[in-house]
Amino acid sequence: xxxxxxxxxxxxxxxxxxxxxxxxxxxxxxxxxxxxxxxxxxxxxxxxxxxxxxxxxxxxxxxxxxxxxxxxxxxxxxxxxxxxxxxxxxxxxxxxxxxxxxxxxxxxxxxxxxxxxxxxxxxxxxxxxxxxxxxxxxxxxxxxxxxxxxxxxxxxxxxxxxxxxxxxxxxxxxxxxxxxxxxxxxxxxxxxxxxxxxxxxxxxxxx
Numbered sequence: 001x002x003x004x005x006x007x008x009x010x011x012x013x014x015x016x017x018x019x020x021x022x023x024x025x026x027x028x029x030x031x032x033x034x035x036x037x038x039x040x041x042x043x044x045x046x047x048x049x050x051x052x053x054x055x056x057x058x059x060x061x062x063x064x065x066x067x068x069x070x071x072x073x074x075x076x077x078x079x080x081x082x083x084x085x086x087x088x089x090x091x092x093x094x095x096x097x098x099x100x101x102x103x104x105x106x107x108x109x110x111x112x113x114x115x116x117x118x119x120x121x122x123x124x125x126x127x128x129x130x131x132x133x134x135x136x137x138x139x140x141x142x143x144x145x146x147x148x149x150x151x152x153x154x155x156x157x158x159x160x161x162x163x164x165x166x167x168x169x170x171x172x173x174x175x176x177x178x179x180x181x182x183x184x185x186x187x188x189x190x191x192x193x194x195x196x197x198x199x200x201x202x203x204x205x206x207x
Contacts, residue, residue, distance in 0.1 A: 010035070011043045018047075022058060023065045030069025030149070032125055041153050045160020055161075059154055066118075066149035067142060070128040074141060077132025111144045118148025 013021040022044055029035040041062060047053040114136075117127040131141055 010039045014040065014043055014047070018053065019057065019061050023061050026062045026065030026153070027069040027072070029125070030066045030128070031073050032129075034125075036121070037153065037156055038121075041156035042160030042163060045157045045162075046164055048157065049161045049164045055157070058157060059150065062153040062157070063146060063150040066153065067146055070145045070149070071142070073128035074132040074136075074138075077129045078135060111140050114141060114144040115148045118145065118152050124152075 010025060013025060017024075022040065025035050025040045026037065029037045029040060044053060044058050044062070048055050048058060114127060114131060117123045128141075128145075
């Protein structure tokens with residue numbers, strides 16, 4: 001079972017490396033790596049509840065890690081724009097027109113988009129890429145990433161503290177959660193591809 005295997009892997013890393021493991025995993029979580037914060041932060045909460053980790057230090061470290069991972073993705077997109085579009089643009093229908101639309105969107109709604117995205121599974125792993133491509137103001141990007149990530153990480157940490165020894169209870173719902181996540185990701189990807197295909201078809205028809 002995917003959820004159970006990942007939970008065993010991540011909890012093992014955190015249990016053996018502590019704060020360092022939390023930092024590395026949360027850096028990856030804020031990039032495109034398949035590291036869900038829903039598995040990392042609750043277990044950190046268990047350790048906080050057991051007195052093995054400091055609450056405030058975990059919050060600070062996880063927030064810094066989220067900002068670091070997001071900035072890395074932002075920088076990759078910001079400085080590698082042409083290479084990304086050249087290599088992968090055709091797979092997601094990303095061309096000059098799409099890039100200009102993305103830039104306009106982040107100019108007007110970038111801050112709120114970054115903030116809200118931190119609370120949405122899958123989206124928060126990817127949102128820094130379009131922000132970098134759009135060259136969103138770096139100060140606003142950092143501020144709203146920090147606010148959203150800290151709020152989300154702290155919530156998950158609190159959940160872990162409340163559950164404490166009830167990790168088995170979480171595992172009981174792992175299979176349904178796997179199915180839900182797969183369905184949501186597939187639906188989001190299908191909608192994204194359809195909308196871009198429809199837009200390109202309309203553009204081609206006008207040409």
